[in-house]
Amino acid sequence: MEITTDQLPEWICPSCGSRTRDHPAISRTDNKTKVCSRCGVLEAFKNYVEATARQEDQPVNGIKSE
Numbered sequence: 001m002e003i004t005t006d007q008l009p010e011w012i013c014p015s016c017g018s019r020t021r022d023h024p025a026i027s028r029t030d031n032k033t034k035v036c037s038r039c040g041v042l043e044a045f046k047n048y049v050e051a052t053a054r055q056e057d058q059p060v061n062g063i064k065s066e
């Protein structure tokens with residue numbers, strides 16, 4: 001028995017509160033909460049930005065913006 005996207009019941013993303021039929025993504029926050037694909041992408045993007053920001057916090061020898 002195949003399940004297509006059209007047959008998924010509508011559900012509400014606990015993260016953004018919007019109704020969706022997206023295939024759920026697992027939230028990176030606790031690794032078990034199902035969020036909509038948009039929130040999944042946003043979380044991944046946020047993680048990436050935060051990781052990049054942390055790297056930029058490190059002082060770089062010889063390069064200093066004043």
Ligand SMILES: [Zn+2]
Nearest residue numbers: 013016036039
């Ligand atoms: Zn969402």
